[in-house]
Amino acid sequence: MPRVVQKSPGQKRAEAAVEGFRRDLGPFVVAAETTRMPMIFTDAKAPGHPIVFVNDSVIALTGYSREEMLGQRLDFLAARGGDPRGLIQVEGAFADNAEDDREAHYRHKGGGVFRAAMVISPVRDKTGEVVQHFISLVDLSKHEREEERLRFLLDELNHRTQNTLATVQSVVLQTLRGHAEKDVIDTLERRVLALSKAHGLLGRENWEAVPLRDVLEAILRPITSNGDQARNGHQPCRISMEGPDVRLAPKAALTLALALHEMATNATSHGALSTDGDGQVHVAWGMVATPDGERMRLQWREHGGPPVTPPTRKGFGSRLLDSGLAQELRGAVNVDYAAGGLVCTIVMPVSKPQAVARHA
Structure with missing residues (x-):
């Protein structure tokens, strides 16, 4: 009998918003889905920067499925106790709403930890208001x-x-x-x-x-x-x-x-x-x-x-x-x-x- 996954209200809202998200950003989202670089979109208006989109490269990098990540706070991926200063810097980049890059340690579903450079860019609507944050991850483990x-x-x-x-x-x-x-x-x-x-x-x-x-x-x-x-x-x-x-x-x-x-x-x-x-x-x-x-x-x-x-x-x-x-x-x-x-x-x-x- 297949296991029933209990989804939080945040996850359900995030999944419901994905189609509209794809429709609004169209070609940009298609490009993000197909690129080999791990890419994430988060909701800039909700506390904790919940994840609203991940591409296949993020899934391959972290080991988590798309369903497990959608609706989760971005710090869900952070390595526990691994790099508190790095997380503070990442939070500061979100608050500034400007392009920035930071390095921090993240966790793999299998229990491993990897270091990645996170490039954060704001996504603005027609009025100039920041509605999402676009995040690309560069895995530094190979380096x-x-x-x-x-x-x-x-x-x-x-x-x-x-x-x-x-x-x-x-x-x-x-x-x-x-x-x-x-x-x-x-x-x-x-x-x-x-x-x-x-x-x-x-x-x-x-x-x-x-x-x-x-x-x-x-x-x-x-x-x-x-x-x-x-x-x-x-x-x-x-x-x-x-x-x-x-x-x-x-x-x-x-x-x-x-x-x-x-x-x-x-x-x-x-x-x-x-x-x-x-x-x-x-x-x-x-x-x-x-x-x-x-x-x-x-x-x-x-x-x-x-x-x-x-x-x-x-x-x-x-x-x-x-x-x-x-x-x-x-x-x-x-x-x-x-x-x-x-x-x-x-x-x-x-x-x-x-x-x-x-x-x-």
């Missing part, structure tokens, strides 16, 4: 699944990159062991580690851009590992950083990470941080106007260390700072071996900053 797949692939790529760097490091070290001095091996190992840290930061940011401050802290963390003691007053902090929020493109982040590593290594081996005295390093950056437009100016300044003398030969670090860095960063680099402390100034293009300042 979310694709985003999840891409995130998984990127995570896997980041993992494999780190493994590859570790393998390269191991192969090089095994090859050099017994054929090179320990200092050379240690230097090479630290350079590969600095590169690996920069890769890790970029992987965390999906290889889009990485904050300059994060690059600085990752490279300088071994030197500032006693920062807690410094802040507690047991030992002065010897590295300070100050500048706005700047994000670096991947290539710039990798190149600058190597340069910062070389400057930090030089500071601890020969410069301001090579003794137990009062030597300090201050890293400051900000935006400046140049003939080529606005650029970031970063300055690494050492003071309080032993007297500085220019190097008699150029090693990897000097060559990187003097020539390779400017070319890679599409900027200008100046290294001043001042007696009072080395000063390295880098001017390069970056993203627009937001002003903040903090000490390491």
Whole structure:
């Protein structure tokens, strides 16, 4: 014996109004019925925006039959407890009677939840009064699944990159062991580690851009590992950083990470941080106007260390700072071996900053 569906008065009124609705809006309703985009019409004059029309695509998307939806309040489709702020925004779009789009979570009859963008447009009669709201839904679930797949692939790529760097490091070290001095091996190992840290930061940011401050802290963390003691007053902090929020493109982040590593290594081996005295390093950056437009100016300044003398030969670090860095960063680099402390100034293009300042 077939089950008798008890219909509410609202459902009965909605079903009775469908034919008149089709007749009044004619070709527009026919188009809405046949399109693949989920489309809904609601009554703008009744409380709760009861549904007066759904096309077949809405039925396929939600799993509910047409009879189950007609006459129901629009929030009947909302996921219970899923997105109250989104529903408030949707209600605001109805109240404004203007074209608007909002995202919210909705429920499928089978119990699942999907996210959709809801585009709401008012339908006016001949007098200009809003009589219905026309709603189209864009299912974002497929986009979310694709985003999840891409995130998984990127995570896997980041993992494999780190493994590859570790393998390269191991192969090089095994090859050099017994054929090179320990200092050379240690230097090479630290350079590969600095590169690996920069890769890790970029992987965390999906290889889009990485904050300059994060690059600085990752490279300088071994030197500032006693920062807690410094802040507690047991030992002065010897590295300070100050500048706005700047994000670096991947290539710039990798190149600058190597340069910062070389400057930090030089500071601890020969410069301001090579003794137990009062030597300090201050890293400051900000935006400046140049003939080529606005650029970031970063300055690494050492003071309080032993007297500085220019190097008699150029090693990897000097060559990187003097020539390779400017070319890679599409900027200008100046290294001043001042007696009072080395000063390295880098001017390069970056993203627009937001002003903040903090000490390491």
